[in-house]
Amino acid sequence: MSAPALGTQATDDTGIRPEAKPTRVIVTLLGGLVALGPLTTDLYLPALPALTRDLGSTAPAVQLTLTSSLIGLALGQLFFGPLSDRLGRRRPLVIGMAVYTLATVLCALAPSVPVLVAGRALQGAAGASGLVIGRAIARDRYEGPAMIRFLATLGVVSGLAPIFAPLVGAQLLRATSWRGTFAVLAVLGALLTLGALLRLPESLPPERRQGDGLGTTVRAIGGLLRDRVFLGYVLTSTFAFGALFAYVGGSSVVLQTVYGISPQTFSLLFATNSVALVGFTQLNGRVLAQRLDGVLLMRTGLACVVVAGTALVLCTAVWDTGLAGVWPALFLMMAGMGVVLPNSAGAALTMAPHAAGSASALLGLGTYLCGALVAPLSSAGGHPSAVLLGVVVLGSAALAGASFLTLCGRKPTV
Secondary structure (H helix, E strand, O other), X not given: OOOOOOOOOOXXXXXXXXXXXXXXXXHHHHHHHHHHHHHHXXXXXXXXXXXXXXXXXXXHHHXXXXXXXXXXXXXXXXXXXXXXXXXXXXXXXXXHHHHHHHHHHHHHHOOOHHHHHHHHHHHHHXXXXXHHHHHHHXXXXXXXXXXXXXXXXXXXXXXXXXXXXXXXXXXXXXHOOHHHHHHHHHHHHHHHHXXXXXXXXXXXXXXXXXXXXXXXXXXXXXXXXXXXXXXXXXXXXXXXXXXXXXXXXXXXXXXXXXXOOOHHHHHHXXXXXXXXXXXXXXXXXXXXXXXXXXXXXXXXXXXXXXXXXXXXXXXXXXXXXXXXXXXXXXXXXXXXXXXXXXXXXXHHHHOOOOOHHHHHHHHHHHHHHHHHHHHHHXXXXXXXXXXXXXXXXXXXXXXXXXXXXXXXXXXXXX
């Protein structure tokens, strides 16, 4: 299988015109679904100390609630993605969101950490339905640059959600407890369940669905993994997200501890870098992807991330430049991510019109597993380290670049 060249606008056999513009209802619903993962993991983070005290537990034990959620988000996509290829998008999505809502209520009422860990795992697995099926719906409905534009729109939502989730969570704690945070997520889950049930049309007609049975699902996933170019885009996306998770998971502690900046200064730096991610995601979707070759975009974006990682290592391990060198490097990394992430995801989904759910699942599985492994590495030595943060970013970026260059070759992206 091969990805169509940039600019392809031919209508595929979904029966939906690639150039059709998404309605506000579709954008709102799918935006809420893709934001649900970051909100699920990040909204309650400011409440972790209070949660630890209320349940009479320890910080390491409470950290398991975050780990279990990430594992659930990763494995849940591997379940719901292929399932949506077999049953259509709406039914698995509605069921997944209903289970998410119930699991979130369980988290809000949890009497102990073990119960909360179990509830978080179920919450993450069910919430994964929105992430994976949302991307599959984008593939069902759009083609070529139209899909990149739509993914860029969803990318803004998913990029802003982890930025604002802790801020919103902190404000919620002024009016309620950590249990109230989960109550808010339960209400959001209920609204998205109703929205998917009442306002989201089915995007995968019966004639395009996979056959029944586990064997069909396994064969579809196996076929995707055997495709060298598809695997290359998945690995490129996975390792690029590794660099991003290293930054998101380690920058707060590293920048405040190593460089002594205030929480307010860190928030300003984090917000500025996030503007780079969101801005270049939009620029890519609305301008670059329609005018430039996809391979050129991928190489340029990956080069920016590799250069940023190299600069981080040099500015921390070789030259002591302080924030004067570290902040521009992080800004460049986030700008490169705004090009790499939507193009790699769009190319992978374009190559799997017959199994968009499974393709979306493989993209999400790699993302969250890599994030769970990479996020704590900047403190692997027992203390926050700017050098380790730079090494992890550079290593992840190098692996992403190597995956693209060795596996994707000259195959054009979307």
